[in-house]
Amino acid sequence: MDLRVTRVPATADERSAVDAVLGEPESGWAGGERAAVDGHVAFGGLRRAEERRHLLLPALHALQDRVGWVSEGGLGYVCTRLDLAPAVAYGVASAYALLATEPAGQVVLHVCDDVACRAATGDPAPLLEANLGPTGGTGPVSWQPSPCLGYCEHGSAALVLRAGTDGGRATVAPFDVARQGELVALGDRLDVQALPTPLALVPQLERGDPSVRLLRRVGRVDVASIDAYRAAGGYEALRRAVELGPAGVIAELKDAKLLGRGGAAFPTGVKWETVARNPRRPHYVVANADESEPGTFKDRVLLEHDPFALVEALTIAGLTMGAEQGFLYLRGEYPLAEQRLTHAAEAARRRGLLGEDVMGSGLRFDLELRRGAGAYIAGEETALLNSIEGRRPEPRNKPPFPADHGLFDRPTGINNVETLLCVLDVLTGGSAAFASTGTPQSTGTRLFCLSGKVASPGLYEVPLGTSLRSLLEQAGGVADGRPLQAILLGGAAGGFVGPDELDLELSFEGARAAGATLGSGVVVVLDDTVDLTVLLRRIAQFFRDESCGQCVPCRVGTQRQEEVLARLLAGRAGGVLAGERALLADLDAVLRDASICGLGQTASAAVTSAVRRGLVAGLQEGS
Amino acid sequence: MFGAGGGTSSYEEIEHADLIVLWGSNAREAHPIFFHHLLKGLRNGAKMYAVDPRRTSSAQWADAWLGLDVGSDIALANTIAREIIHAGLVNTEFVARATTGFDEYAADVERWTLDEGERVTGVPAEVIAALAHDYARAGRAQLCWTLGITEHHTATDNVLALCNLSLLTGHVGRYGSGLVPLRGQNNVQGGGDMGALPNKFPGFQDVESEEIRAKFEARWGRTLHRERGWHLAQMFEAIERRELRALYVLGENPIDSEADTRRASAALGELDHLVVQDIFLTRTAELADVVLPASVSTFESDGTVTSSERRVQRTRRALALPGDAREDLDILCALAARLGHDWGRPTAEEVWDELRSLSPMHAGMSYRRLEELGGIQWPCWDEEHPGDKFLHGRLWAEPREGPPAPFFAVEWVPPIDELTDEFPMRLTTGRRLDSYNTGVQTGGYRSPLRRPETLDLSPEDMGRLGVKEGDVVRITSRRGAITAPVHADPALRPGLAFMTFHFPDETETNVLTRDDWDPKSGTAEFKATAIRVERLAAEVVG
Amino acid sequence: MTITSPTAADPTPVSLRRRIELSVDGQPVTVHEGDTLLDACRQVGVEVPTLCFLETLAPVNVCRVCVVEVEGSRTLVPSCSRKAEPGMSVQTASDRVRTSRRMVLELLASSVDLSLAGDDVQRWIAEYGARADRHGPAAAPAAAGERDRARPGHHHVGDGLSAATVHQPAKRDNELYQRDYSRCILCYKCVEACGEDAQNTFAIAVAGRGFDARISTEFDVGLPDSACVYCGNCIAVCPTGALMFTSEADLRAEGAWDEDRQQVTRTVCPYCGVGCNLELHVQDNTIVKVTSPLDHEVTSGNLCVKGRFGFQFAQARRAAD
Incomplete structure (x- = not known):
């Protein structure tokens, strides 16, 4: 393609960082030294550029990791290597919060100030400003607020990013006053690799609860050892899948009545069958590990503490749906999970559990891990596919669905982490056992992330159909015995449940009947001290920040929703504008009905549910 | 073929x-x-x-x-x-x-x-x-x-x-x-269609065919030449032989556009009489005995042009004519009248209809149909015919229609301008996106892309010559020498240089090029010139 | 004469495609496979407002003003891109449809300057009862470059007492184009035209996200430093006057732009031999704008820099008089 690449040349450092991901340039035309033969032949063109475009995000990560931002020269070099227009690459880079398009400090702290941590420990900004100055500085150590980092059970967290060859990425959780002090004192001497690994809080395991299924290996099995994993029942499911063959696996999933845990509750067996039967080739499978819903940390716990399980499950998905290539899309805020999954995949490959002949089945399957870069929207399945392809993480209009036109426009089976791990459970325990757990319509167990003002925050696994009250009781109820004001159920895209609704049955049908959603299993407990309007404004801010901006309802609607919430907050001191309630209702209507994707369609859900339950100061009287 | x-x-x-x-x-x-x-x-x-x-x-x-x-x-x-x-x-x-x-x-x-x-x-x-x-x-x-x-x-x-x-x-x-x-100019194809070729009447009908000539003679009431004419390169040779003494140039600027500018200029100076009909006072017009100010055909007069896909399309007058300028058709009719032939003042459509009556491949292209269909691709034999998307379908017809297509064995001959130690580099020429030919028209708008003429060189040659972007060099060919600043272009390999001829007022690229022409088409060898590039001492550049 | 063609024939003519029957607002309508709901609506004469749709570009379905209600569908669907299916029952004037269209228009009108977006848009705003003022007074315009530096995932949370807008100073970094992003509704047309749907130059793309999303060159460099080749094909498809030829912008600024006094004449470009049709917009015997017809198969509305701007030599002749 005829490109005009930015005239700022790349530094040697930038080139080596990019080359480390893309390999050495193949010719003088692709950024290497010009050889005599380059004067007489060159290979390029559209097809080649399209085939390499999926390497864009890894290359941008390489720049960010090395020099702390996506620099002009570095971006130009990436574009030369990939035959991609700089404006297009910039459009991609500028859509991700973890990629900077202006110079940043060497060490950047992304500090969670989202709903769960706020509910637990309040706004972290004042202390950080006192320690490190205002956000977005370019000094050696700077900080910026972050949406949920997925360590909600700790009540506070920071993602620490250090650029350079000696740099690294790690999460600090909890990120309390003492930890902040330590990090600030270290300044740019901070060694990211030496930071302590955060723990996972799974109270049921501490109590030795035998009923857990998905969590059974967490904290009990060496995460680095494939032998330990196999000794703990690992790869039994794959063995069974190879025996059963694709049709058998699909029949098991259908008999188990497994419903997708990602939000749409679509029958997994049907989805897999649709992909498996599609005559267009090749097929792809994708694990959606872009867990980003505020208040959600379930996938993180499983990925960090049972990493082989996802590798095994995605392998089963690949063999069943006829894919030879899988992608594991992991959110960029999970460096520990990335390390452990990378290790697990390598170990599996060495053992012949990935590669040319998976477990002697004669079938080929391998997977590649792709790191997200700070975009909640990339968790939407079609935006995720675009992200892998090196495009802006913008959702696609559906239909067509990924099962027909998915990754690289091919039939693609994309599943959430929890769903994939349930597949292991179905295959090892059998569909009958799986279906006998939960309710007749919502089979199996479900993970719930308890955070906020709860006595024992952490990850819980209960059969579907368990009541919210029972779950809350297992977690010791509201912290310090204070009165419950409300529960945020399902995440920022979920809704509120009042203290009088605790008998809600936690099943797909139970939630639907109550006008609620299980979402990603978020249970943020809010006691009477939490200012709900402040929390709602944070939720509105979240959607305003995370909207991809593609469609008008969401791009402008989330901005207007935040403005209404801001006015309501201000309204306590001054007058509330007339018609705010009608405005919120109209915004809710257009967001829900006319947005392209699930983000926009649920961006007003929490606010609407709060208004409906009379939880918003100033709007109770139907103004 | x-x-x-x-x-x-x-x-x-x-x-x-x-x-x-x-x-x-x-x-x-x-x-x-x-x-x-x-x-x-x-x-x-x-x-x-x-x-x-x-x-x-x-x-x-x-x-x-x-x-x-x-x-x-x-x-x-x-x-x-x-x-x-x-x-x-x-x-x-x-x-x-x-x-x-x-x-x-x-x-x-x-x-x-x-x-x-x-x-x-x-x-x-x-x-x-x-x-x-x-x-x-x-x-x-x-x-x-x-x-x-x-x-x-x-x-x-x-x-x-x-x-x-x-x-x-x-x-x-x-x-x-x-x-x-792909045709380089908006009506190169149309010029050929209309018989602006030394050996063809309109519609690619052979001037040497008795039958064809008879048709045209009958329609025009005149005896027509039996022999084919000269193409452009032959005309210049005829001028040099003093055989051709008067020239009427319509909308061409050969002094700037011909390979070997100096030779073209000298030849035109030899003529007894030169008439130039143009929209600008070009360098060729400056030499003319008579200049006839013309119209911008596609903006200021009605007519047709033919594109590279043989699509005949209407041009229309959108602007009133400036000053003394007149439409080409007007000038030609007036000239005919002065020469004693009253052609009246037909409209463009009337001229076109006459053409349609003589050129079978244009016969079905009435103005009305050209309007309705957004142009028609020839051949279009009658007013029911939609025009042909592609030619030579006859070769696939069962049985084949018309004569078979012959292979022509052709021998490779290297460029005439040999590379030697004295002239070791190959200069080739071409266009840039925002400019056109000798720049007479594109010079009229201020393109943000435009940069002055340069000698484009490979980065390797720049290094070898010890020059950097913008340094002025002397470029010498066997015909002459000019100076130009250099510009690095990685599209070029060592030994290959590139220039345009968009800016003849500043840089006379065609001083360098050869006018050895193809005996069959009359096209000159613009693309292969042997040159030597020398760095100028800083003081010479000033 | 028979042609034996070893490969497939021409692209399937419309007449050979399968017929699909559906209903629009209760009226039966028959379209062909591959046609959209918008095609179906237009066929029965039902007006559907569109902003980001253009016949010559692949539908991006982002503005959502063309949404319709399809029986059985959880959400409304964009008629511009949704393919017609047999038996579909489409409603174009239900309360849900009208509410969403009203809100889309209201959200745009409250955040973007739509004053040059055309009479249809003004009429739709009135018809659907969109009220931009409900969202409060417009916030002060951003400083030059401010919106271009917005970082994804971060923004200043205001007090909500004024409505955020995209207003900002117009960008003018070359002699041919003006980019006034205060008027940009982010319909993606310019990006599509500069990109894969026509020009394939990719000088611009959507950058940033959410309310900060914008059309941008890499790092917001000026057009002369970008890949822009000044074909003007982005300007040709811009529906709101955000992208404008400086010749038009200057006349508008002087108050001299008067489309009622303009004559549009179709002719052929005076440059290369491709044969692009030009529409010369002439006011007072001066060419003030050059466009190309969307429905002509040679150009599909597109031109190059010479065709679009290379007419000046004809004017210069007049100036010399």
Whole structure:
């Protein structure tokens, strides 16, 4: 393609960082030294550029990791290597919060100030400003607020990013006053690799609860050892899948009545069958590990503490749906999970559990891990596919669905982490056992992330159909015995449940009947001290920040929703504008009905549910 | 080879091709909207090869670029042909039914082994073979070229060498496969259509045919010359022989546009009488005895032009004429009247209708239909005929219609201007996106892309010469010397330099170029000049 | 004469495609496979407002003003891109449809300057009862470059007492184009035209996200430093006057732009041999704008820099008089 690449040349450092991901340039035309033969032949063109475009995000990560931002020269070099227009690459880079398009400090702290941590420990900004100055500085150590980092059970967290060859990425959780002090004192001497690994809080395991299924290996099995994993029942499911063959696996999933845990509750067996039967080739499978819903940390716990399980499950998905290539899309805020999954995949490959002949089945399957870069929207399945392809993480209009036109426009089976791990459970325990757990319509167990003002925050696994009250009781109820004001159920895209609704049955049908959603299993407990309007404004801010901006309802609607919430907050001191309630209702209507994707369609859900339950100061009287 | 001169395909067809070969054409810059159609083809999955000494912006879209040495096109084409023959990829059915001369042709290209092709063209053998195989195997293949093929002293042979490839593979005469010469000017095709050729009446009808001539004589009531006329290069030779003494130039600026400017200028100065009809007082007009201020044909008068896909389209008057300027038709009629012939003042449509009555291939193209259909592609035999998307379908007809298409064996001859120690570099010329020819028209708008004329060099040659961007150098050819600043262009390899002739007032590029012309077409060798580049001492630059 | 073609024939003509029957607002309508709901609506004469749709570009379905209600569908669907299916029952004037269209228009009108977006848009705003003022007074315009530096995932949370807008100073970094992003509704047309749907130059793309999303070159460099080749094809498809030729912008600024006094004449470009149709917009015997017809198969509305701007030589002749 005829490109005009930015005239700022790349530094040697930038080139080596990019080359480390893309390999050495193949010719003088692709950024290497010009050889005599380059004067007489060159290979390029559209097809080649399209085939390499999926390497864009890894290359941008390489720049960010090395020099702390996506620099002009570095971006130009990436574009030369990939035959991609700089404006297009910039459009991609500028859509991700973890990629900077202006110079940043060497060490950047992304500090969670989202709903769960706020509910637990309040706004972290004042202390950080006192320690490190205002956000977005370019000094050696700077900080910026972050949406949920997925360590909600700790009540506070920071993602620490250090650029350079000696740099690294790690999460600090909890990120309390003492930890902040330590990090600030270290300044740019901070060694990211030496930071302590955060723990996972799974109270049921501490109590030795035998009923857990998905969590059974967490904290009990060496995460680095494939032998330990196999000794703990690992790869039994794959063995069974190879025996059963694709049709058998699909029949098991259908008999188990497994419903997708990602939000749409679509029958997994049907989805897999649709992909498996599609005559267009090749097929792809994708694990959606872009867990980003505020208040959600379930996938993180499983990925960090049972990493082989996802590798095994995605392998089963690949063999069943006829894919030879899988992608594991992991959110960029999970460096520990990335390390452990990378290790697990390598170990599996060495053992012949990935590669040319998976477990002697004669079938080929391998997977590649792709790191997200700070975009909640990339968790939407079609935006995720675009992200892998090196495009802006913008959702696609559906239909067509990924099962027909998915990754690289091919039939693609994309599943959430929890769903994939349930597949292991179905295959090892059998569909009958799986279906006998939960309710007749919502089979199996479900993970719930308890955070906020709860006595024992952490990850819980209960059969579907368990009541919210029972779950809350297992977690010791509201912290310090204070009165419950409300529960945020399902995440920022979920809704509120009042203290009088605790008998809600936690099943797909139970939630639907109550006008609620299980979402990603978020249970943020809010006691009477939490200012709900402040929390709602944070939720509105979240959607305003995370909207991809593609469609008008969401791009402008989330901005207007935040403005209404801001006015309501201000309204306590001054007058509330007339018609705010009608405005919120109209915004809710257009967001829900006319947005392209699930983000926009649920961006007003929490606010609407709060208004409906009379939880918003100033709007109770139907103004 | 096939009869009437025109592209065999429609732009639409390249959108549905499986393979596109762009040969000696930087369409991305010289024919941007044609390139849109080509891009649609790529987006629909077509594979593309580009053949060009420079890796132009067009060539960057190709799956593979073949950077042949300037003037080695016939060598490359013959090597491709031999490879197709030896790989058993000849479309034998088509060759048998629709062509003649295959055996002689095959014998002639036999010496063009891949190794010999690589030696002469510089292009690696395996890439030549890949093009040969892909072209022969493609379901639909488009072979497109521009001045990179025709601005050589072997212009006609270059074209024949490409046509041979289409005969060998059957890539002509059917939807999606064809030969597309892209015309450099908006009515080059139309000029030919209208008989502005030394040997043709309108509609490509032969002036030497008694029957044809009789038709025109009857319609015009005059006896017409029996012999063909001169083409442009022959005219200049005739001036130099003092055989041609008066010249009437309409809308041309040969002093700036002819290869070897000094020779052209001297020749025009020798004339007894020079009339120039133009919209500008060009350098040629400055030499004229009489200047007739004309109209901008596409903005200030009604008429038709014909595009590279043989589409005849209406032009319309949008602006009133400035000053004393008059429409070309007006001037011609007035001139006829002064010469004692009262042609009246026909409208453009009336002239067109006369043309339609004499040129069968335009017969069905009434103004009304041209309007309704957005132009019509010739041939259009009558007012029911929709025009033809592609030509030579007759070759595939069962049984074949008309005469078979002959192969023409053509020999490679290197460029006349040899590279020697004294003139070691090859200069080639071309266009830039925002400029056009001698800049008479494009000089009128302020393009943010425009930069002054430069000698474009490879970064390696810049280093070897010890010059940096913008340094002024002296460029010397066997005909003259000029100075120009240098510009680094990685599209060039060492030993290859590039200039345009968009800015003749500042940089007379055509002082350097050769006017050796192709005896068959009269096109001059703009594309292959031997030069020497010397750095100027800083004080000389001032 | 019979043609033996070894490969597939021309692209399937419309007449050979399968017929699909559905209903629009209760009226039966028959379209062809591959046609959209918008095609179906237009066929029965039902007006559907569109902003980001253009016949020559692949539908991006982002503005959502063309949404319709399809029986059985959880959400409304964009008629511009949704393919017609047999038996579909489409409603174009239900309360849900009208509410969403009203809100889309209201959200745009409250955040973007739509004053040059055309009479249809003004009429739709009135018809649907969109009220931009409900969202409060417009916030002060951003400083030059401020919106271009917005970082994804971060923004200043205001007090909500004024409505955020995209207003900002117009960008003018070359002699041919003006980019006034205060008027940009982010319909993606310019990006599509500069990109894969036509020009394939990719000088611009959507950058940033959410309310900060914008059309941008890499790092917001000026057009002369970008890949822009000044074909003007972005300007030709811009529906709101955000992208404008300086010749038009200057006349508008002087109050001299008067479309009622303009004559549009179709002719052929005076440059290369491709044969692009030009529409010369002439006011007072001066060419003030050059466009190309969307429905002409040679250009599909596109031109190159010479065709679009290379007419000046004709004017210069007049100036010299």
